[in-house]
Amino acid sequence: MKNVLAVLMLFAATLLTAQSAPVKHVHRIYVEELNVRNNPDMDGILRSKLISSLAQDCGSGCTVVEDFGPSGDNGEDTADGVLTGAGLFQCSNNRHCRIQAAMRLVDKDGTVVWAATIYSSPFARSASSSFADNTAKKLSSFLTQSKN
Numbered sequence: 001m002k003n004v005l006a007v008l009m010l011f012a013a014t015l016l017t018a019q020s021a022p023v024k025h026v027h028r029i030y031v032e033e034l035n036v037r038n039n040p041d042m043d044g045i046l047r048s049k050l051i052s053s054l055a056q057d058c059g060s061g062c063t064v065v066e067d068f069g070p071s072g073d074n075g076e077d078t079a080d081g082v083l084t085g086a087g088l089f090q091c092s093n094n095r096h097c098r099i100q101a102a103m104r105l106v107d108k109d110g111t112v113v114w115a116a117t118i119y120s121s122p123f124a125r126s127a128s129s130s131f132a133d134n135t136a137k138k139l140s141s142f143l144t145q146s147k148n
Contacts, residue, residue: 026080026081026105026107027061027063028065028080028081029062029065029080029082029105030064030065030081030082030083031054031066031082031083032082033047034085034086034101036088036099042089046131049131049132050083050136052132054136054139054140056136057133057140058136058140058143059140062140062143065078080108081107081108081113082106083104083105084104085101085104086102087101087102087131088101097120098119098120098127099119099120099127099130100131101117101131101135102115102117103116103117103118103139104116113146114143116135116138118135118138119131121134
């Protein structure tokens with residue numbers, strides 16, 4: 001009985017230590033095109049809007065990097081983390097559209113440091129802009145908290 005109690009206490013201490021481990025700070029973010037299964041034309045649009053929203057919301061919390069130049073070596077290779085995700089684009093008969101996606105931020109070691117399911121606002125004029133803004137707000141809030 002004492003051995004079982006000792007093992008349980010050791011297990012609980014290990015869990016508490018793992019939960020209190022500091023989150024690695026990601027400062028430079030590369031945004032991948034999202035995989036929108038039922039509307040592949042949205043991939044590039046959502047990526048562009050995510051980049052714009054992150055650039056506006058992050059402030060000093062993060063920097064968005066992109067591939068540019070003939071070698072394309074300034075994007076994902078120089079980033080601390082990659083923002084990626086997969087989503088679904090839905091429109092009702094009256095053309096009211098909505099986007100939902102499972103998003104995640106992965107660091108260079110392949111560790112998922114942030115993940116969330118993000119939805120566009122049900123009353124937004126633009127589902128893609130609303131989705132990008134909601135993602136940027138949640139991610140920048142996380143990055144600000146993990147920085148402190």
